Amino acid sequence: MPPRDTDNRPVIQAEEILAGIKRWVEIESPSHDAAAVNRMGDEVERDLRRLGARIARVPGRDGYGDILTARTPWGGDGPGILVLSHIDTVHPIGMIREALTWRREGDKVYGPGIYDMKGGAYLAFYAYQHLVRQGKQTALPITFMFVPEEEIGSPTSRAAIEQAALANKYVLVTEPAREGGKIVTSRKGVGRFELKTKGRPAHAGARHEDGRSAIREMARQVLRIEEMTDYARGITTNVGLMSGGTGVNVVPQFCTCEVDLRVPDAAVAEEMTARILGLKAIDPDVQLTVTGEMNRPPYRKNAGIAQLFDHAKELAAEIGFELKDVELTGGGSDGNFTAALGVPTLDGLGVDGYGAHTDYEHCFYSSLEPRARLMLRLFETLT
Ligand SMILES: [Zn+2]
Numbered sequence: 087m088p089p090r091d092t093d094n095r096p097v098i099q100a101e102e103i104l105a106g107i108k109r110w111v112e113i114e115s116p117s118h119d120a121a122a123v124n125r126m127g128d129e130v131e132r133d134l135r136r137l138g139a140r141i142a143r144v145p146g147r148d149g150y151g152d153i154l155t156a157r158t159p160w161g162g163d164g165p166g167i168l169v170l171s172h173i174d175t176v177h178p179i180g181m182i183r184e185a186l187t188w189r190r191e192g193d194k195v196y197g198p199g200i201y202d203m204k205g206g207a208y209l210a211f212y213a214y215q216h217l218v219r220q221g222k223q224t225a226l227p228i229t230f231m232f233v234p235e236e237e238i239g240s241p242t243s244r245a246a247i248e249q250a251a252l253a254n255k256y257v258l259v260t261e262p263a264r265e266g267g268k269i270v271t272s273r274k275g276v277g278r279f280e281l282k283t284k285g286r287p288a289h290a291g292a293r294h295e296d297g298r299s300a301i302r303e304m305a306r307q308v309l310r311i312e313e314m315t316d317y318a319r320g321i322t323t324n325v326g327l328m329s330g331g332t333g334v335n336v337v338p339q340f341c342t343c344e345v346d347l348r349v350p351d352a353a354v355a356e357e358m359t360a361r362i363l364g365l366k367a368i369d370p371d372v373q374l375t376v377t378g379e380m381n382r383p384p385y386r387k388n389a390g391i392a393q394l395f396d397h398a399k400e401l402a403a404e405i406g407f408e409l410k411d412v413e414l415t416g417g418g419s420d421g422n423f424t425a426a427l428g429v430p431t432l433d434g435l436g437v438d439g440y441g442a443h444t445d446y447e448h449c450f451y452s453s454l455e456p457r458a459r460l461m462l463r464l465f466e467t468l469t
Contacts, residue, residue, distance in 0.1 A: 110129065164227065168228075170424065172207070205437035217466075239276075262439060263435070327344040329343075381418070
C-alpha cells in the first residue's frame, strides 16, 4: 500500500522513493550493453504501464538499447512537457557487487548510476505516480523519454530527442543536481576529435635513421592541442586516449589519439573546430589526419530558460528551499540538444549528490523528497 497521511491521502515519502531507486539501480545498464539497457527499459516500461501511460518503444540500433517513450493518458497529443532521462550508466556490469555496492551511510546512498541519473529519472516517475494516486491530471500532457546511450553522446537518440523537444513547450532534464542542489541553465558545447599519424616503421637498432616515428609526431601534436586550453575564455581541450606503436624496438608507424573539446558558445565552437581540424604535421615525412566535430552544441540562459528557472525558483521557495543555478557547466547532456533548438530547458533537476562516473558515486537522501516535490509542482503548474 502506498504511504498515506492521517486523512488517508497519499504522501510523498523519501523512504518509498529510495526503495524505487534501489530497484532501478540494481538493474545494471552500461551504455554498450544493449541487452542490459533493455532489461532496465523493461522495468521502467512496466512501472509506467501500471500508471496507464501510453508507451512507445523504438528498437535500438548500432548496438545500443531501445528508446522508450511514455506519455500521460491525458492531455491529447498537443505540445506539453518533455521529461528527458537516460537509463544507461558508465559503470560496467558487476560494479554493484564489487566497487560500488548499494549502501547507505548517513545521508549518502551509494550505487552505480544512483546519481547519474537513475535517481533523477525515478524522481520524475514518482512525481507522475503521485499525480495518478491522487487522481489528478496536469494542464499539459507529459512525455517521458528514456535515452539508452546518453553517456556515449546519444548518437542513435539525438534525432528522436530533437523531434520530441520541438513537439513540446518545455523540456525538464533529470540529470544530477550539483554543488548543493544547483540546477543547470547553461552548458558548454562538447566536441570530439580523432588524430591519426602515419610515419615510417624501422628497426629501432639497426635502421633507426630510416624510421619516422608516428608517436613522436603525435607527442608534438598533443602539446599543441593541450595548449589550446584557455580557462579565461572557457575553452578546454583534453587528449583523453592515446595509442600507438607495435613494439619497443620498432620505430612506430601508427599512432592515434582522441580529443575532448569544451566551448562556451557557438562562435568559439566554430573557431576551435577550425583550429583542430586545421592542424598540420610538423615532420614532413609523417602524415597527419584529423577528423571530428562538435557533438553537443553549447547553450546559454536565454529569456525562455530564465523565465522557466524563475518559476522553478518560486516553487522551490514554497517547498522550502532556495533553488540556484550554476554559471556555465562543462558537462554536456541531452539538454544541449533541446536548449540549442530554443525550447526552454531546465537541466539538473535530478537528485543531489556527488561522484558521477566514479566508484564513490552517491546521492543525498535528504534531496529526494524536496526534489520530487519540485518535479511534481513543475508538472502541476506549467501551462
Ligand atoms: Zn547523466
